[in-house]
Amino acid sequence: PDVDVDELLALAERTAREAAELLLSGRRTSVITVDHTKSTPTDVVTAMDTAAEELIRDRLSSARPDDTILGEEGGSVPGDSGVRWIVDPLDGTVNYLYGLPAYAVSIAAEVDGEVVAGAVTCPPTGEMWTARRGKGAWLDGTPLRVNPVSELDQALVGTGFWYDAGLRARQAELLRHVLPRVRDVRRIGSASLDLCAVATGRLDAFYETGLHPWDWSAGILVAEEAGARAGGLPGRPPERRLTVTAAPDIFDALRDLVLTHGIEVVESPVVA
Numbered sequence: 001p002d003v004d005v006d007e008l009l010a011l012a013e014r015t016a017r018e019a020a021e022l023l024l025s026g027r028r029t030s031v032i033t034v035d036h037t038k039s040t041p042t043d044v045v046t047a048m049d050t051a052a053e054e055l056i057r058d059r060l061s062s063a064r065p066d067d068t069i070l071g072e073e074g075g076s077v078p079g080d081s082g083v084r085w086i087v088d089p090l091d092g093t094v095n096y097l098y099g100l101p102a103y104a105v106s107i108a109a110e111v112d113g114e115v116v117a118g119a120v121t122c123p124p125t126g127e128m129w130t131a132r133r134g135k136g137a138w139l140d141g142t143p144l145r146v147n148p149v150s151e152l153d154q155a156l157v158g159t160g161f162w163y164d165a166g167l168r169a170r171q172a173e174l175l176r177h178v179l180p181r182v183r184d185v186r187r188i189g190s191a192s193l194d195l196c197a198v199a200t201g202r203l204d205a206f207y208e209t210g211l212h213p214w215d216w217s218a219g220i221l222v223a224e225e226a227g228a229r230a231g232g233l234p235g236r237p238p239e240r241r242l243t244v245t246a247a248p249d250i251f252d253a254l255r256d257l258v259l260t261h262g263i264e265v266v267e268s269p270v271v272a
């Protein structure tokens, strides 16, 4: 389709800011509680996840009625324009629930199956990461570059955990092997912020098993456009089984480590 990617990015950014305002005012004016749970009792949804997604769907479909929208809470609503939006209205729901200032709104725009623009914002800090395929990645307008780290034992590595107890036990086992091999590990609680942290040099690398496209679509573009490498299993793009993003010189070492000690996690039927 003949689309103006700058316009898609501007719409993503504008919409993410509006949803961020809604999330902030939700925390200011109401007590945030669990509305319902999804895959497991720890996989929580608040009324604000749903309200933010409704706002985003409304703004995107008003501006571009023929686009497909895939959202974490509402699933896929198909359109026929060749443009698909991939939306996480509240990435880091557990942090939001507890008032920890690390949650995000993530909106990516895909054209013919390729993510071309992405916006991730962290409402408590007001930071806005944006990226355009082939043009770069920015934090509040400043261009981003990953850290030039070349040894895994010098790397600060982010990760996250799934909501399933059995899979978590295996993720903990993998972590037991990763932790002694790196500078340290962080579990920020929002995958899109982890990916933006790699782009910003606040982390050197990130890996997780069990993520969904709405967690990674915008953040991977931000990280890649800042010079990071991203992938899944060898020869594959980031996927649900495995998402690895890292400064280029440590990418292979980190992925090999994960595959050596975590292949059971990666191959788990829970995340297949």
Ligand code: IPD
Binding pocket: 072, 088, 090, 091, 092, 093, 094, 159, 160, 161, 162, 163, 188, 189, 190, 191, 192, 208, 210, 211, 215
């Ligand atoms: C979660 C966060 C978390 C990651 C989980 C995700 P949600 O997203 O990104 O950091 O470890 O795997 O599901 O549920 O808060 O949108």
